[in-house]
Amino acid sequence: MAVLFTATPLQQLFKLPVLVQHYYEHKQIDKNIGVIAFLKLHYFEEEDGADADDKRDQQLPFKSVADFISPTTTNANPTAHTEIVIKPEITGKPVQNPVNKTLISSQFLSAIWQPPKAV
Numbered sequence: 001m002a003v004l005f006t007a008t009p010l011q012q013l014f015k016l017p018v019l020v021q022h023y024y025e026h027k028q029i030d031k032n033i034g035v036i037a038f039l040k041l042h043y044f045e046e047e048d049g050a051d052a053d054d055k056r057d058q059q060l061p062f063k064s065v066a067d068f069i070s071p072t073t074t075n076a077n078p079t080a081h082t083e084i085v086i087k088p089e090i091t092g093k094p095v096q097n098p099v100n101k102t103l104i105s106s107q108f109l110s111a112i113w114q115p116p117k118a119v
Contacts, residue, residue, distance in 0.1 A: 015061035022056060 023038050033041075042057060057063065 009062070012061040015059065018059050019061055022053075022060060025053075025056070 022042075023035065026033050026038055026041075042060060042063075051057075
């Protein structure tokens with residue numbers, strides 16, 4: 001469970017209090033700003049980085065690309081040996097095994113499906 005929040009983008013959920021606090025900072029400047037307008041301003045409009053609170057904006061969850069880079073790596077070296085298996089081509093008719101119907105008695109098969117009997 002700890003890996004889920006440290007090695008994945010879910011760690012951004014820990015920054016949600018910063019998002020709420022920054023919303024209230026904007027609310028002090030503009031009392032008419034709503035939550036949707038705040039989110040649109042910070043996540044859906046292109047920012048040029050020239051505004052006064054750009055450093056604060058970069059602290060918001062899911063804001064900077066560097067936060068998405070996972071510190072874990074995998075070492076997946078390809079194997080040097082590749083085995084090629086050539087299947088033989090089957091020609092002709094398949095061989096059918098003769099079925100000996102005398103081995104299975106119909107009395108035996110009907111006896112299997114009988115209900116249990118009390119002794």
